Amino acid sequence: MTSNTDISPTEVAARLRDGDNDLYVLDVRNEDDYEEWNIDGSHNVPVYDQLSGGNTIGLEQSLDDVPDDAEVATVCVAGVISQRAAQVLRNNGYDAKSMQGGMRGWAMVYQAYDVTDSDAVTQIVRPGTGCLSYLVADGGEALVVDSGQHTEVYQNLADTRDLDIVAVADTHAHADHISGGRDLAAAEDVPYYLHDTDARELDRYTAVEDxxxxxxxxxxxxxxxxxxxxxxxxxxxxxxALLSGDTLFVRSVGRPDLEGGSDVAREGATLLFDSLDRLADLSDDTVVLPGHFSDEEIRPLGATIEHLEANNELFGMDTKSAFVETILEDLPDTPANYNRIKRVNTGKERATAEAETLELGPNNCASN
Incomplete structure (x- = not known):
């Protein structure tokens, strides 16, 4: 339960989504941590270490930059140091609350958006992780695609819409977040679909193919x-509508290097070119709904094949060799903990109590 000195991450996300200018999000983590991963629109005063040691001078000296007519939500790693920061602000006359759970809590926020170009699809956004998942619904039935590990989100959404979950699926074995697909399917006693090539050592799935x-x-x-x-x-x-997983994004395409070394990455990039070429043959007005976003603000996030061919440089490339070299020469940093996450999602390792922390940090599943 939220106290009068706390604010939930869900409320922060909802107010930011609604453009609430009366909410000022103040992140007190160290600058490097903030630059790596933060709440869009937040402000950083890097006094985490000082506050941890009981020193409040740095924060107090920074208060001139904090509007005194706004409600302030303080943010840290796990919601402890931000409580100290909120108290300092309240002592100085501010209306300040600590965001519960810090950035760990932020990673657990889910927001649902009905896709206007499809009567059947709802896009579920995790603003703290850049992950997108989907509920496909018709006739009182629902399919969940790319479920996050917090399976109750999808069960609650289905319940509020009077839907029965009849199937669960993953577009691939994820490397950036723990899949809740198998757990959700088991809880609902329905099939869990995955391509056999990505199943590895899983024993509870139904294989699907082209x-x-x-x-x-x-x-x-x-x-x-x-x-x-x-x-x-x-x-x-x-x-x-096309649920494209990590194959095609709005401004990029999926990276091919998370399953091995340079030879595997080159093979993956070659396969990816052929897959994108196939998707380009879909109708121009097909709406592509990806598995991730970066800093795109439109919700729900999607774009037509026609738009992507004109505006997504990698999707619009005609030459396979040029595409492969472009992909391989400019790969971003690998996602945090991706090897362990992949092991969990392919049945090689069991998820433990620390599963939520494995997902923390920025999303890096796109190429370039």
Missing amino acids: GDVISVGSYDVEILFTPGHTRGSISFLVGD
Whole structure:
């Protein structure tokens, strides 16, 4: 329960989404931590170490930059040091509250947006991680695609919409976040779908391949085999909407190097070019709904094939060799803990109590 000196991450996210200018988010973490991963629109006063040692002078000297007519939400790593910061602000006349759970709490926020270009699809956004998942619904039935590990989010959403979850699927074996797919499917006693190539050592899944369909109400959701980001990546065609996973993003494409060394990355980039070439053959007005976002602000996030061909440089490349070299020469930093996350999602390691912390940090699943 939230006290009168705390504010929940869900409320912070909702108010920022609504453009609430009366909320000022003050992050007191160290500058390097803030620059690596932060709440969009927040402000940084790097006094974490000082506050940890009981020194409040640095924060007090920075208060001139904090508007005194706004409600201030203080943020730290786990919501402890931010409580001290909020108290300092209250002692100086500010209306200040500490965001519960800090950035760890922020990573657990989920927001649902109905896709206006598709009657069947709801996009579920995690603003703290850059992850997107989906609920495909029709006729009282629902398919969950790329579930986060907090499975109650999808169960609650289905309940509020009077839907029965009839299937769960992943577009691939994720390397950036723990999948809740198998747990959700087990809880609902429904199939969990994944391409066999990405299943590795999993024993609770139903293999799907190119051309298979998953029935959801009157919809036949078609499986498209789109390897490259992983060797078993698939996309889901839902009428005129494409759930593209980590194959195709709005401004980039999936990176091909998270399964091995340079030879694997080159092979993956080659496969990815062919997969993108196949997606380019879809109708121009097909709406691409990706598995991640970076700093795009539009919600729900999506773009047509026609738009992406004109504006996504990598998707618009015509020459395979140039595409492969472009991908390999400018790969970003690897996602934090990606090897362990991948091991959990492929059945090689069991998720433990620290599973939530493995996901913390910026998303780096896109190329370039």
